[in-house]
Amino acid sequence: MMKRRQFINRTALAIVGTSLIGCFDHSKFELKKNQVVGCFGDSITFAGGTGGYVEMLQEIFNKEKPELNIKFINFGKSSETVSGLSEEDHPGPRPYLFERLDEILDKNPIDVALFCYGINDGIYGKPSEELFRSFKIGVYSFLEKMRQRDIKTILLTPPPLAERHSGDQNITSYSYKHPYPKYDKEVLEKFTDIILEMQHPYASAEINIRKPLFASQKDCYDKDPIHPNKKGHRLIADTIFGNLSF
Template identity: 25%
Template sequence: MRTLLFTLLIFFSSISFAQKKLVILGDSITEGYGVSKEAAYPALLERKLHDSGKKDWSVINSGVSGSTTASAVGRMKWLFKTKPDTVLLALGANDGLRGVKVEESQKNLATAIEYAQKEKVRVILAGLYMPPNYGQDYTAQFKKMFSDLSKKYKVTFIPFILDKVAGNPKYNLADGIHPNEEGHKIIADTIFNSLKGTL
Protein backbone atom coordinates (compact mmCIF):
# COMPACT_ATOMS: atom_id res chain seq x y z
CA MET A 1 0.00 0.00 0.00
CA ARG A 2 2.80 2.39 0.91
CA THR A 3 4.56 1.54 -2.36
CA LEU A 4 1.39 2.32 -4.31
CA LEU A 5 0.93 5.65 -2.52
CA PHE A 6 4.55 6.55 -3.11
CA THR A 7 4.23 5.70 -6.81
CA LEU A 8 1.09 7.82 -7.15
CA LEU A 9 2.77 10.70 -5.35
CA ILE A 10 5.72 10.60 -7.75
CA PHE A 11 3.34 10.41 -10.73
CA PHE A 12 1.21 13.38 -9.72
CA SER A 13 4.28 15.37 -8.76
CA SER A 14 5.78 14.81 -12.18
CA ILE A 15 2.69 15.96 -14.06
CA SER A 16 2.51 19.07 -11.93
CA PHE A 17 5.87 20.15 -13.39
CA ALA A 18 6.28 21.57 -16.88
CA GLN A 19 2.60 22.44 -17.12
CA LYS A 20 3.45 25.85 -18.52
CA LYS A 21 5.22 26.28 -21.85
CA LEU A 22 7.34 29.17 -23.02
CA VAL A 23 8.05 28.91 -26.74
CA ILE A 24 10.97 30.95 -28.05
CA LEU A 25 10.32 31.72 -31.70
CA GLY A 26 13.61 32.79 -33.21
CA ASP A 27 16.36 32.28 -35.74
CA SER A 28 19.88 30.80 -35.65
CA ILE A 29 20.78 32.69 -32.47
CA THR A 30 17.89 31.03 -30.64
CA GLU A 31 18.59 27.70 -32.32
CA GLY A 32 22.13 27.87 -30.93
CA TYR A 33 24.17 27.94 -34.11
CA GLY A 34 27.71 26.81 -33.37
CA VAL A 35 27.00 25.51 -29.87
CA SER A 36 25.22 22.47 -28.49
CA LYS A 37 21.48 22.63 -27.91
CA GLU A 38 22.12 22.34 -24.17
CA ALA A 39 24.41 25.41 -24.29
CA ALA A 40 21.95 27.60 -26.22
CA TYR A 41 20.10 30.25 -24.24
CA PRO A 42 16.65 28.59 -24.28
CA ALA A 43 18.01 25.55 -22.40
CA LEU A 44 19.95 27.79 -20.03
CA LEU A 45 16.86 29.90 -19.40
CA GLU A 46 14.81 26.83 -18.51
CA ARG A 47 17.52 25.77 -16.05
CA LYS A 48 17.50 29.22 -14.46
CA LEU A 49 13.72 29.15 -14.12
CA HIS A 50 13.84 25.74 -12.46
CA ASP A 51 16.67 26.76 -10.15
CA SER A 52 14.62 29.80 -9.08
CA GLY A 53 11.71 27.56 -8.09
CA LYS A 54 9.67 27.87 -11.28
CA LYS A 55 9.83 24.15 -12.02
CA ASP A 56 6.43 24.18 -13.70
CA TRP A 57 7.83 26.01 -16.74
CA SER A 58 9.35 24.33 -19.78
CA VAL A 59 11.15 26.34 -22.45
CA ILE A 60 10.80 25.18 -26.04
CA ASN A 61 13.56 26.13 -28.44
CA SER A 62 11.91 26.99 -31.74
CA GLY A 63 14.87 28.62 -33.43
CA VAL A 64 15.35 28.03 -37.14
CA SER A 65 18.43 29.35 -38.95
CA GLY A 66 17.73 31.99 -41.55
CA SER A 67 14.23 32.76 -40.30
CA THR A 68 12.77 36.20 -40.90
CA THR A 69 9.68 37.90 -39.49
CA ALA A 70 7.75 36.70 -42.56
CA SER A 71 7.77 33.17 -41.12
CA ALA A 72 6.37 34.14 -37.71
CA VAL A 73 2.64 33.56 -38.13
CA GLY A 74 2.99 30.35 -40.12
CA ARG A 75 5.28 28.88 -37.47
CA MET A 76 2.98 30.06 -34.68
CA LYS A 77 0.03 28.26 -36.23
CA TRP A 78 1.98 25.01 -36.07
CA LEU A 79 3.62 25.60 -32.68
CA PHE A 80 0.43 26.69 -30.95
CA LYS A 81 -0.98 23.21 -31.41
CA THR A 82 1.08 22.39 -28.30
CA LYS A 83 -0.94 25.00 -26.34
CA PRO A 84 1.88 27.23 -25.06
CA ASP A 85 1.18 29.82 -22.38
CA THR A 86 3.74 32.33 -23.60
CA VAL A 87 5.73 33.03 -26.75
CA LEU A 88 8.97 34.97 -26.80
CA LEU A 89 9.17 36.54 -30.24
CA ALA A 90 12.85 36.90 -31.13
CA LEU A 91 12.83 37.53 -34.86
CA GLY A 92 14.06 40.39 -37.01
CA ALA A 93 17.84 40.03 -37.12
CA ASN A 94 17.82 38.40 -40.56
CA ASP A 95 15.40 41.03 -41.84
CA GLY A 96 17.85 43.72 -40.84
CA LEU A 97 20.91 41.94 -42.20
CA ARG A 98 19.12 41.54 -45.53
CA GLY A 99 18.00 45.14 -45.61
CA VAL A 100 14.28 44.34 -45.52
CA LYS A 101 12.21 47.49 -45.22
CA VAL A 102 11.41 48.25 -41.60
CA GLU A 103 7.75 48.79 -42.50
CA GLU A 104 7.55 45.23 -43.84
CA SER A 105 9.21 43.71 -40.78
CA GLN A 106 6.98 45.74 -38.48
CA LYS A 107 3.86 44.58 -40.33
CA ASN A 108 4.96 40.94 -40.03
CA LEU A 109 5.66 41.25 -36.31
CA ALA A 110 2.38 43.06 -35.72
CA THR A 111 0.48 40.29 -37.49
CA ALA A 112 2.26 37.68 -35.37
CA ILE A 113 1.49 39.52 -32.13
CA GLU A 114 -2.16 39.92 -33.11
CA TYR A 115 -2.42 36.23 -33.93
CA ALA A 116 -0.88 35.20 -30.59
CA GLN A 117 -3.14 37.53 -28.64
CA LYS A 118 -6.16 36.21 -30.52
CA GLU A 119 -5.10 32.71 -29.45
CA LYS A 120 -4.75 33.92 -25.82
CA VAL A 121 -0.99 33.30 -25.81
CA ARG A 122 1.00 35.91 -23.93
CA VAL A 123 3.65 37.66 -26.04
CA ILE A 124 7.11 38.75 -24.94
CA LEU A 125 8.87 40.83 -27.57
CA ALA A 126 12.66 40.67 -27.84
CA GLY A 127 14.25 43.81 -29.24
CA LEU A 128 17.25 43.78 -31.55
CA TYR A 129 19.63 46.41 -32.92
CA MET A 130 21.43 46.65 -36.23
CA PRO A 131 25.15 47.45 -36.54
CA PRO A 132 25.91 51.13 -37.26
CA ASN A 133 27.26 50.34 -40.73
CA TYR A 134 23.67 49.89 -41.90
CA GLY A 135 23.18 53.64 -41.70
CA GLN A 136 21.85 55.90 -38.97
CA ASP A 137 18.32 56.16 -40.35
CA TYR A 138 17.85 52.42 -40.82
CA THR A 139 19.33 51.44 -37.46
CA ALA A 140 17.22 54.04 -35.64
CA GLN A 141 14.02 52.94 -37.38
CA PHE A 142 14.82 49.29 -36.75
CA LYS A 143 15.36 49.85 -33.04
CA LYS A 144 12.23 52.00 -32.75
CA MET A 145 10.14 49.32 -34.48
CA PHE A 146 10.31 47.03 -31.44
CA SER A 147 9.51 49.67 -28.85
CA ASP A 148 6.61 50.96 -30.95
CA LEU A 149 5.15 47.47 -31.24
CA SER A 150 5.51 46.82 -27.52
CA LYS A 151 3.64 50.03 -26.71
CA LYS A 152 0.91 49.49 -29.28
CA TYR A 153 0.14 45.92 -28.22
CA LYS A 154 1.05 46.33 -24.53
CA VAL A 155 3.36 43.32 -24.49
CA THR A 156 6.30 42.59 -22.20
CA PHE A 157 9.39 44.04 -23.85
CA ILE A 158 13.07 43.13 -23.56
CA PRO A 159 14.76 46.09 -25.28
CA PHE A 160 17.89 44.26 -26.45
CA ILE A 161 18.39 40.56 -25.86
CA LEU A 162 21.98 40.73 -27.13
CA ASP A 163 22.92 43.35 -24.55
CA LYS A 164 26.63 43.04 -23.59
CA VAL A 165 27.03 40.32 -26.25
CA ALA A 166 26.63 41.96 -29.66
CA GLY A 167 29.86 43.30 -31.08
CA ASN A 168 32.03 41.78 -28.35
CA PRO A 169 34.47 39.19 -29.80
CA LYS A 170 34.79 37.63 -26.34
CA TYR A 171 31.17 36.45 -26.47
CA ASN A 172 30.77 35.57 -30.15
CA LEU A 173 31.95 32.97 -32.61
CA ALA A 174 34.52 33.86 -35.26
CA ASP A 175 31.74 35.09 -37.58
CA GLY A 176 31.05 37.97 -35.18
CA ILE A 177 27.30 37.34 -35.40
CA HIS A 178 26.46 34.22 -33.44
CA PRO A 179 27.08 34.02 -29.68
CA ASN A 180 29.43 31.44 -28.24
CA GLU A 181 28.63 29.52 -25.05
CA GLU A 182 29.59 32.45 -22.83
CA GLY A 183 27.45 34.76 -24.92
CA HIS A 184 24.46 32.46 -24.55
CA LYS A 185 24.89 32.55 -20.78
CA ILE A 186 24.62 36.34 -20.84
CA ILE A 187 21.54 36.24 -23.08
CA ALA A 188 19.88 33.78 -20.71
CA ASP A 189 20.68 36.11 -17.80
CA THR A 190 19.23 39.11 -19.64
CA ILE A 191 15.97 37.32 -20.41
CA PHE A 192 15.69 35.74 -16.98
CA ASN A 193 16.21 39.07 -15.20
CA SER A 194 13.53 40.63 -17.41
CA LEU A 195 10.98 37.86 -16.83
CA LYS A 196 11.60 36.42 -13.37
CA GLY A 197 9.01 38.67 -11.76
CA THR A 198 6.39 38.18 -14.46
CA LEU A 199 6.27 34.42 -15.13
Protein backbone atom coordinates in the same frame (compact mmCIF):
# COMPACT_ATOMS: atom_id res chain seq x y z
CA MET B 1 -0.22 28.17 -48.03
CA MET B 2 -0.74 31.90 -47.82
CA LYS B 3 1.44 33.98 -50.12
CA ARG B 4 3.82 36.17 -48.16
CA ARG B 5 3.01 39.48 -49.78
CA GLN B 6 -0.74 38.88 -49.55
CA PHE B 7 -0.38 38.27 -45.83
CA ILE B 8 1.78 41.35 -45.32
CA ASN B 9 -0.57 43.58 -47.32
CA ARG B 10 -3.65 42.36 -45.48
CA THR B 11 -1.94 42.84 -42.12
CA ALA B 12 -0.86 46.34 -43.14
CA LEU B 13 -4.49 47.24 -43.75
CA ALA B 14 -5.38 45.86 -40.33
CA ILE B 15 -2.72 48.02 -38.70
CA VAL B 16 -3.90 51.13 -40.49
CA GLY B 17 -7.47 50.43 -39.46
CA THR B 18 -6.74 49.62 -35.84
CA SER B 19 -6.67 52.20 -33.08
CA LEU B 20 -5.04 50.90 -29.93
CA ILE B 21 -6.36 52.76 -26.94
CA GLY B 22 -5.35 52.24 -23.36
CA CYS B 23 -2.42 52.00 -21.02
CA PHE B 24 0.43 49.68 -21.92
CA ASP B 25 2.26 48.36 -18.88
CA HIS B 26 5.73 47.29 -19.99
CA SER B 27 7.16 46.69 -16.54
CA LYS B 28 8.69 43.36 -15.62
CA PHE B 29 6.66 40.41 -16.83
CA GLU B 30 5.65 37.82 -14.26
CA LEU B 31 5.82 34.14 -15.12
CA LYS B 32 3.39 31.98 -13.18
CA LYS B 33 3.54 28.41 -11.96
CA ASN B 34 3.40 25.63 -14.57
CA GLN B 35 3.46 27.96 -17.56
CA VAL B 36 4.84 26.84 -20.92
CA VAL B 37 6.96 29.40 -22.80
CA GLY B 38 7.27 29.01 -26.57
CA CYS B 39 10.47 30.58 -27.90
CA PHE B 40 10.31 31.85 -31.49
CA GLY B 41 13.30 33.09 -33.43
CA ASP B 42 15.93 32.40 -36.05
CA SER B 43 19.21 30.48 -35.81
CA ILE B 44 20.28 32.49 -32.77
CA THR B 45 17.27 31.14 -30.90
CA PHE B 46 17.61 27.65 -32.34
CA ALA B 47 21.36 27.44 -31.58
CA GLY B 48 21.42 23.83 -32.70
CA GLY B 49 18.49 23.11 -30.39
CA THR B 50 20.75 21.99 -27.59
CA GLY B 51 22.76 24.69 -25.86
CA GLY B 52 21.63 28.23 -26.60
CA TYR B 53 19.91 30.86 -24.48
CA VAL B 54 16.59 28.95 -24.48
CA GLU B 55 18.16 25.87 -22.95
CA MET B 56 20.17 28.05 -20.56
CA LEU B 57 16.96 29.74 -19.43
CA GLN B 58 15.52 26.32 -18.67
CA GLU B 59 18.59 25.49 -16.59
CA ILE B 60 18.37 28.80 -14.70
CA PHE B 61 14.70 28.30 -13.85
CA ASN B 62 15.26 24.69 -12.85
CA LYS B 63 17.96 25.84 -10.45
CA GLU B 64 16.69 29.20 -9.20
CA LYS B 65 12.89 28.79 -9.39
CA PRO B 66 12.13 25.04 -9.42
CA GLU B 67 8.85 25.64 -7.61
CA LEU B 68 7.47 27.46 -10.67
CA ASN B 69 7.92 24.41 -12.93
CA ILE B 70 8.34 26.61 -16.04
CA LYS B 71 8.88 24.79 -19.35
CA PHE B 72 10.66 26.41 -22.31
CA ILE B 73 10.13 25.03 -25.82
CA ASN B 74 12.55 26.03 -28.58
CA PHE B 75 10.78 26.80 -31.88
CA GLY B 76 13.75 28.60 -33.43
CA LYS B 77 14.48 28.03 -37.12
CA SER B 78 17.68 28.92 -38.94
CA SER B 79 17.55 31.78 -41.49
CA GLU B 80 13.92 32.62 -40.62
CA THR B 81 12.31 36.07 -40.80
CA VAL B 82 9.01 37.74 -39.94
CA SER B 83 9.45 40.27 -42.74
CA GLY B 84 9.07 37.68 -45.51
CA LEU B 85 12.16 38.99 -47.31
CA SER B 86 15.20 37.24 -48.78
CA GLU B 87 18.43 38.52 -50.29
CA GLU B 88 19.48 37.45 -53.78
CA ASP B 89 22.55 35.62 -52.49
CA HIS B 90 20.59 33.47 -50.05
CA PRO B 91 20.22 29.80 -51.10
CA GLY B 92 16.48 29.93 -51.79
CA PRO B 93 13.79 31.99 -50.06
CA ARG B 94 14.35 32.45 -46.35
CA PRO B 95 11.93 30.54 -44.11
CA TYR B 96 8.96 32.71 -43.14
CA LEU B 97 7.52 32.24 -39.65
CA PHE B 98 3.91 32.71 -40.70
CA GLU B 99 4.07 29.68 -42.97
CA ARG B 100 4.45 27.43 -39.91
CA LEU B 101 3.15 29.42 -36.96
CA ASP B 102 -0.46 28.20 -36.93
CA GLU B 103 0.61 24.57 -37.08
CA ILE B 104 3.01 25.08 -34.17
CA LEU B 105 0.33 26.73 -32.06
CA ASP B 106 -2.22 24.05 -32.92
CA LYS B 107 0.11 21.27 -31.81
CA ASN B 108 1.80 22.98 -28.87
CA PRO B 109 -0.42 24.84 -26.39
CA ILE B 110 1.69 27.59 -24.81
CA ASP B 111 0.97 30.24 -22.22
CA VAL B 112 3.67 32.79 -23.08
CA ALA B 113 5.60 33.56 -26.27
CA LEU B 114 9.22 34.72 -26.33
CA PHE B 115 9.98 36.49 -29.63
CA CYS B 116 13.45 37.25 -31.06
CA TYR B 117 13.74 38.23 -34.72
CA GLY B 118 15.39 41.00 -36.69
CA ILE B 119 18.97 40.18 -37.57
CA ASN B 120 17.88 38.38 -40.77
CA ASP B 121 14.83 40.54 -41.44
CA GLY B 122 16.79 43.41 -42.93
CA ILE B 123 18.48 40.86 -45.25
CA TYR B 124 21.80 42.52 -44.42
CA GLY B 125 21.26 45.42 -46.80
CA LYS B 126 20.72 49.16 -46.71
CA PRO B 127 17.96 50.81 -44.68
CA SER B 128 14.68 51.91 -46.25
CA GLU B 129 11.22 52.87 -45.04
CA GLU B 130 9.78 49.84 -46.84
CA LEU B 131 12.21 47.59 -44.98
CA PHE B 132 11.30 49.05 -41.59
CA ARG B 133 7.61 48.82 -42.44
CA SER B 134 7.95 45.14 -43.39
CA PHE B 135 9.60 44.34 -40.06
CA LYS B 136 7.08 46.33 -38.05
CA ILE B 137 4.22 44.58 -39.82
CA GLY B 138 5.87 41.21 -39.10
CA VAL B 139 6.14 41.97 -35.37
CA TYR B 140 2.59 43.30 -35.25
CA SER B 141 1.30 40.28 -37.17
CA PHE B 142 2.89 37.95 -34.62
CA LEU B 143 1.26 39.87 -31.79
CA GLU B 144 -2.11 39.66 -33.53
CA LYS B 145 -1.69 35.89 -33.80
CA MET B 146 -0.95 35.79 -30.08
CA ARG B 147 -4.00 37.94 -29.38
CA GLN B 148 -6.17 35.39 -31.20
CA ARG B 149 -4.86 32.65 -28.91
CA ASP B 150 -4.66 34.79 -25.75
CA ILE B 151 -0.89 34.28 -25.45
CA LYS B 152 1.04 37.09 -23.75
CA THR B 153 4.31 37.95 -25.48
CA ILE B 154 7.79 39.00 -24.41
CA LEU B 155 9.57 40.81 -27.24
CA LEU B 156 13.36 40.66 -27.40
CA THR B 157 15.30 43.18 -29.41
CA PRO B 158 17.48 41.82 -32.21
CA PRO B 159 21.05 41.09 -31.17
CA PRO B 160 23.74 43.21 -32.85
CA LEU B 161 25.88 42.36 -35.84
CA ALA B 162 29.33 42.29 -34.28
CA GLU B 163 31.69 44.99 -35.48
CA ARG B 164 34.45 42.60 -36.51
CA HIS B 165 32.82 41.70 -39.84
CA SER B 166 34.54 43.09 -42.95
CA GLY B 167 32.14 45.30 -44.88
CA ASP B 168 32.94 46.14 -48.50
CA GLN B 169 31.68 49.54 -49.59
CA ASN B 170 31.93 48.52 -53.27
CA ILE B 171 29.47 45.63 -53.07
CA THR B 172 26.01 46.46 -54.43
CA SER B 173 24.25 43.18 -53.58
CA TYR B 174 24.50 42.66 -49.83
CA SER B 175 23.79 39.38 -48.01
CA TYR B 176 24.58 37.49 -44.84
CA LYS B 177 27.96 36.72 -46.44
CA HIS B 178 28.66 40.38 -47.22
CA PRO B 179 26.55 42.68 -45.00
CA TYR B 180 26.08 46.35 -45.67
CA PRO B 181 28.89 47.99 -43.62
CA LYS B 182 26.43 50.08 -41.57
CA TYR B 183 23.84 47.32 -41.20
CA ASP B 184 24.06 47.27 -37.42
CA LYS B 185 23.93 51.03 -36.95
CA GLU B 186 21.37 51.92 -39.63
CA VAL B 187 19.13 48.84 -39.68
CA LEU B 188 19.39 46.81 -36.47
CA GLU B 189 19.31 49.90 -34.24
CA LYS B 190 16.07 50.94 -35.95
CA PHE B 191 14.66 47.43 -35.54
CA THR B 192 15.54 47.69 -31.86
CA ASP B 193 13.57 50.93 -31.60
CA ILE B 194 10.59 49.28 -33.32
CA ILE B 195 10.60 46.51 -30.71
CA LEU B 196 11.05 48.81 -27.73
CA GLU B 197 8.35 51.20 -28.94
CA MET B 198 5.81 48.58 -30.00
CA GLN B 199 2.36 49.42 -28.66
CA HIS B 200 0.10 46.39 -28.56
CA PRO B 201 -1.96 44.89 -25.74
CA TYR B 202 -0.22 41.51 -26.12
CA ALA B 203 3.29 42.98 -26.08
CA SER B 204 3.54 42.35 -22.36
CA ALA B 205 7.24 43.17 -22.04
CA GLU B 206 10.19 44.27 -24.15
CA ILE B 207 13.71 43.22 -23.19
CA ASN B 208 16.78 44.84 -24.70
CA ILE B 209 19.36 42.13 -25.33
CA ARG B 210 21.15 44.23 -27.94
CA LYS B 211 22.60 46.68 -25.43
CA PRO B 212 24.50 44.21 -23.20
CA LEU B 213 25.63 42.12 -26.18
CA PHE B 214 26.93 45.18 -28.01
CA ALA B 215 28.81 46.35 -24.92
CA SER B 216 30.40 42.92 -24.44
CA GLN B 217 30.84 41.85 -28.05
CA LYS B 218 34.57 41.16 -27.71
CA ASP B 219 33.72 38.40 -25.24
CA CYS B 220 30.38 37.36 -26.74
CA TYR B 221 31.38 36.81 -30.37
CA ASP B 222 34.15 34.85 -32.02
CA LYS B 223 34.80 35.02 -35.78
CA ASP B 224 31.09 34.76 -36.55
CA PRO B 225 29.57 38.28 -36.36
CA ILE B 226 25.97 37.01 -36.46
CA HIS B 227 25.80 34.24 -33.87
CA PRO B 228 26.87 34.86 -30.26
CA ASN B 229 29.18 32.32 -28.64
CA LYS B 230 28.36 30.49 -25.40
CA LYS B 231 29.19 33.58 -23.33
CA GLY B 232 26.84 35.59 -25.52
CA HIS B 233 24.02 33.11 -25.08
CA ARG B 234 24.61 33.10 -21.33
CA LEU B 235 24.38 36.90 -21.32
CA ILE B 236 21.08 36.74 -23.25
CA ALA B 237 19.66 34.18 -20.79
CA ASP B 238 20.80 36.16 -17.75
CA THR B 239 19.38 39.41 -19.21
CA ILE B 240 16.00 37.79 -19.82
CA PHE B 241 15.92 36.24 -16.36
CA GLY B 242 16.89 39.55 -14.78
CA ASN B 243 14.01 41.32 -16.51
CA LEU B 244 11.32 38.98 -15.25
CA SER B 245 9.53 39.08 -11.92
CA PHE B 246 8.33 36.18 -9.80
